Structure formats: structure tokens, C-alpha cells
Amino acid sequence: MKYDFPKLDLHLHLDGSMLPESAWEMAKERGIEMPADNLDDFKKFIVVTADCRSVNEYLEKFELPLQILQDKAAISRTARELVIMLAEQGLVYAEIRFAPQLHMRKGLTQEDAIEAVLEGVNQGIAETKSIDIGVICCAMSIGLETVNKDENLETVRAAKKYLGKRVVAVDLAGAEGIVPVKNFHYIFDLAKELGIPFTCHAGDSDGAQSAWDAVGFGTKRIGHGHKVYDDKELCERVIRDNITLEICPTSNIQCQTQPSYEEHSVKKMYDMGIRVTINTDNMVLSDIDLDKEYDHCLNEMGFEYNDLIKMNINSAEAAFMPEDKKKIIIDKLKTCYR
Secondary structure (H helix, E strand, C coil), rough: CCCEEEEEEEEEEHHHHCCCHHHHHHHCCCCCCCCCCCCHHHHHHCCCCCCCCHHHHHHHHHHHHHHHHCCHHHHHHHHHHHHHHHHHHEEEEEEEEHHHHHCCCCCHHHHHHHHHHHHHHHHHHHHHHHCCCEEEEEEEEECCCCCCCCHHHHHHHHHHHECCEEEEEEEECCCCCCCCCHHHHHHHHHHHHHHHEEEEEEECCCCCCHHHHHHHHHHCCEEHHHHHCCHHHHHHHHHHHCCCCEEHHHHHHHHCCCCCCCCCCHHHHHHHCEEECCCCCCCEEEEEEEEHHHHHHEEEHCCCCCHHHHHHHHHHHCCCCCHHHHHHHHHHHCCCCC
């Protein structure tokens, strides 16, 4: 179904949202060794299949896109095409996140990577004239918190340099459960010192404790966060502190962190008064868009049409954007209730 109200996506990864045709073309141009000899077979290596068994198998799909996204032209093109795709889908605002430190294999600096994303985003906005974009710079959990501490701190400092130039926040992404999220406090300590807004991946594959860690940092948003439901005291804290959860239903199911759409915890949290939002996580990798997510919400997850409006209002209120821009979107959404 096509939903014609203003739509927002707060949790969307650049490297999981490359158009397969563009990835195929750019890989050939760059002489990257291909795992397939035609586009259809190539797609299997960047799109999650129905038999995905774990979050680790899901994360493996990022490797090929990351091999491609190691020069400014590839990064800018991917960002531009994503913005255009979002606008064509009827989104009025999205926050695109990526980890600058993952784009340094061939000599780019983190600032180079950020500038390439901003160039592509600005091109896409100028061409579509119907969407606004914020960029979130992700620090990474790739092992012990000390392994890439310097790179993570550099990400925060680079985000500060471009804050207000479409960079809107920082985040911690990567595999949960290797070490406790709380061990990465240094990222958020520096973000607070520099006045940078932040969100944090938590409450997903590592359960509710990681979400408690994120709450301890002072975050007002949690990336994923669906395991918050497993801890009633945490639910009360999230409600009290007005924390917004960036729920990505299809990704959760593909990563085996939720059993099914029908059994997903998001509707229960919504009914409790927790501020939940619906997002795509990785549009191409998960073969999903917001309209498909909303279909699942209505057909399998127990939501009604007006709930979709309310969750988009939640997204607008939690977005890292100026209050005057929020108000315009919220006022328009309020006219869409049935």
C-alpha cells in the first residue's frame, strides 16, 4: 500500500541502502573481485534472504558495499541516490547514518568520508526539493572498546566540525554483546562535552542491559531498543525520561532478535505509552521501505492507520532538527488523522 502522509525515517544506514544496480556498476568500475557473474546473483550478496539465521549473518552483507565505498565518488553517488529514492517514496525527512572510520581502507580520512556523504546528500536534496536530511556519524563497536578508541574519538570530533552542516548527531553502532555498551562511555562523554546530540544502538541482540547502559549515558533516543520491553523497570524509566525508540521491525526479524511480526514487542510498548517509531534500518539489504513496514504494522502487528500517524509525529518530535521545522511536519501530520 502507498501511504501519502509525510513520512520520516530516523534509523537508516547508508552502506545498507546501496542500489544493487549501482553497486554492481561501481564494483566493476573499480575492479573489485565479484562473487557473481550477473546482477541477479550479485544481489544475493547484498540483500538478506528469508533464511537468514543470525545478526552475524546479517552483518556479513555489509562487506561488499563497504569494499565499494572507499572513494569519495562512490560514497557521494550512493548518498545522492539514497536521498532521491527516499524522496520518491514520499519521505519528508530522514536521518542517514554511517561510520566514517569504515571508509578509510584506501586512504580517505574520516573527514573526507563525511564531506563525500554531505556532497551526495546536498545534491540529492537539490534535485528533489521535497526532502530534508540529517547525517549521523557512527562510532563503532568492533571488539574490545580500546581497539578503535582513537578512531571513535576522531569520529566524534569530526562530527563536531560538520555539526550544523547537515551532520546532526553521533551514534554507537556495530555488533552488540562483544563487550558491554557501557564500556564505550568515552564516546558519549566527549559528545556531551562538545555539545553534540546522540543516539545509541542498544536493546537489540544484547538485551535490555545494553539499553540501560544507553540510558545511563543520557541518551534521548535508542537505536532499535525493542528488548526494552523485557524489563518493566526499564520501560518505566524510558517513559519517565521521554526516550524514543528507533524500531526497525523487518531488520529485527531478519536478525532473529524478534521471532515474527506478530510477536514483535513494539505494539505492546506503544500501548504502554513508550515513544516508538518505525524505521527501515537498511533499505536494500533488508529489501524493505517504510510503506512495506507500515503494511506489516497494519496487517500483522496490530496497529491501526492513526497509529502510523502518531508514530511519525513521535519521529518528528525526536528528530535532530530545528523546532520550527519539526512544527511544520507535525502540523501537517495532525491533519492526516482519520
